[in-house]
């Protein structure tokens with residue numbers, strides 16, 4: 001019987017993850033992510049999925065980032081009706097991520113129609129609801145049957161809450177074979193999250209390679225770094241605007257600030273988290289406190305909640321968000337992380353011209369984003385079509401990346417070199433993927449492939 005992998009997305013790219021595992025006559029799709037990038041290309045790829053919904057028997061989902069799950073409602077719209085397996089925390093995150101994605105599309109469509117374009121969204125909230133009804137949440141370490149001859153177990157990937165390393169055991173043709181999919185592999189010592197679990201021995205490994213040719217800057221004590229910046233910037237008043245992704249980054253910043261204040265290392269400052277999605281994501285994280293790491297759990301046992309404590313306020317409605325214009329001191333954490341949209345733009349408009357205020361960038365800033373322009377020290381920037389002089393201070397902090405770099409990935413995988421017969425390097429642009437494949441060969445892996453899109457390879 002057939003046992004093969006077909007790479008339908010994130011092959012020599014980082015978005016749109018879709019790997020198809022064929023087990024006999026059953027087809028299991030690993031992740032079903034949105035393609036992101038130049039608008040026309042992404043639009044075309046997301047509208048014309050590389051596989052029909054009716055051809056797929058079930059989906060196994062590694063985590064709830066949109067480049068891994070965002071095309072699921074489209075697959076459902078195209079006729080998919082099987083189960084979607086993921087961890088329980090991912091199931092909760094999924095509702096929020098897909099609802100937000102449908103909302104963004106509805107807004108885009110409104111805008112396009114106003115300009116005379118007759119287009120339909122990729123999917124709407126109704127498609128999202130139909131998708132969510134197919135989701136089956138499973139605990140980490142629980143083994144379950146997916147299709148005849150294939151059992152799956154999720155291990156903690158330490159990347160975002162709920163993210164999993166997917167372990168697939170098959171007995172096709174009475175041969176025991178194990179395939180492991182890293183999903184997005186996290187890092188040790190990320191705030192709140194547990195460290196990635198050890199990747200078990202396997203016959204075939206599908207590994208990500210986002211940072212296949214790069215190293216993160218040396219680790220700094222993030223709390224101390226944050227303390228230093230806040231002290232330097234706020235000693236004579238003013239406020240700090242922190243643009244941050246709703247999932248992960250926002251909660252890390254809140255956790256550090258709370259700890260620093262609790263330990264008396266920072267004065268008590270008001271913290272405002274102003275993004276509906278950040279608020280929602282924080283609630284979901286708090287509901288899965290059993291997945292927190294040891295340090296965070298100890299903090300909680302000591303009576304300090306890492307995300308909800310005196311002084312932190314999660315802003316709900318637009319009116320309250322507007323009222324933050326009056327706030328002159330404290331920290332405002334708001335999305336989006338690269339200052340491309342969302343409420344953070346309103347706060348930047350207020351603060352950007354004020355010398356005493358500061359913008360603190362805590363994430364990767366892509367080319368051509370407002371965040372990048374600020375980081376590059378531009379004197380003037382445009383926000384909502386108006387030009388503003390940048391008088392505030394701009395600081396940035398690294399260390400928050402939730403992806404392993406190549407050295408961390410090699411450390412996580414090298415013990416497999418002798419046993420693992422095939423490695424497939426995915427989820428990296430061509431150069432990092434090729435570079436990482438070379439590094440895997442250097443440490444003793446024999447059959448290492450960087451598949452191109454639509455490549456179909458038998459599992460040995």
Ligand SMILES: [Zn+2]
Nearest residue numbers: 063065159184
């Ligand atoms: Zn991810």
